[in-house]
Amino acid sequence: MAGASTPPRNPFTPLSVESESTVSRVAAEVRRAIFEGDLESGTPLREVALAESLGVSRPTVREALTVLVTEGLATREPHRGVMVATPRAESVRDVCRARWVLEGAGVQAWPAADAVRRARVRTTLDAYTAAVRSGEASYEELNERHLSFHVSLVELTGSPRLVQMAEALMDELRLALAQVERINRNAHDEAGSHEGLVELLEADRIDGPDGAHAFLRKHIDDAEVEIIEALGLE
The missing domain is CATH 1.10.10.10 (Winged helix-like DNA-binding domain superfamily/Winged helix DNA-binding domain)
Incomplete structure (x- = not known):
């Protein structure tokens, strides 16, 4: 057996x-x-x-x-x-330079982007602004929704690799951004700025001194200065 x-x-x-x-x-x-x-x-x-x-x-x-x-x-x-982690000034500057390349490419891709990707930009913006105006969202939630909006701009390119790069950059930046929002209590101002950018996109105003591309450049440049000054990184 x-x-x-x-x-x-x-x-x-x-x-x-x-x-x-x-x-x-x-x-x-x-x-x-x-x-x-x-x-x-x-x-x-x-x-x-x-x-x-x-x-x-x-x-x-x-x-x-x-x-x-x-x-x-x-x-x-x-x-x-x-x-x-402690953010470093040079790292913040470098991340913002890289953001400009990726998000700027997304803004330039708006005219050719499909309706799904365009709608995601509006959806992520609405989620962020709703969280800001509720007055009840944690800084962690505000931070996640804020950065999801910026990633949605890169998604307009239709490139998964560029989106992965953007997500990695946001991981580096999110602690610094959360600290600035908490220190300055400026999430409401950020929401208004993002709405202005999306209004330009939806009006197909991309180029020129008053277009979305220039608007984004100023937004990222201002964010770089604000983060470094607010956190005393100089």
């Missing part, structure tokens, strides 16, 4: 939904604290203190911090550990 067969190995045994969701919740809570200003740039993110405060294990905190480092919200340095 043949011996009893060995049950097939379950490849999913090592997976743990509870552990993964705990890491996500810890990352979400630290992320919220960063955007709301409870944790300022340069604040050390100590594993022991965070684990005690949040009631989780140090390995869970360590994994959550790795997520935040990947997102650009935190940095990990030898012998110093993990800390909330």
Whole structure:
């Protein structure tokens, strides 16, 4: 008689939904604290203190911090550990230069863009302005909706690679933008500026000194100066 067969190995045994969701919740809570200003740039993110405060294990905190480092919200340095990221003036300038290339290409592509991509620009703008005017959105939510609008401009090009580049740039910029909005309480002003840009696009006013392309250039140049001055990065 043949011996009893060995049950097939379950490849999913090592997976743990509870552990993964705990890491996500810890990352979400630290992320919220960063955007709301409870944790300022340069604040050390100590594993022991965070684990005690949040009631989780140090390995869970360590994994959550790795997520935040990947997102650009935190940095990990030898012998110093993990800390909330600090924007640098030259990085802000470089990101804004790259934004101008990508978003400027999107604005120039407006006349040839299909109706779906054009509609997404309006949809992301409406979501951002609605969040601003509700007065109830967190800085994290405002930041995400703000940057989604700028990515939608790049989507007008129809190039997935350019969109990926834009999303990477926004990851670098979102901490600095969130801090400026929180410091200056200027989300309402930003919403108005974005509405002006979309009105020019929808009127097919792209070129010339009063067109959308020039409007965007001034918007990005002003954002660069505002971020650097507000955060004292000079």
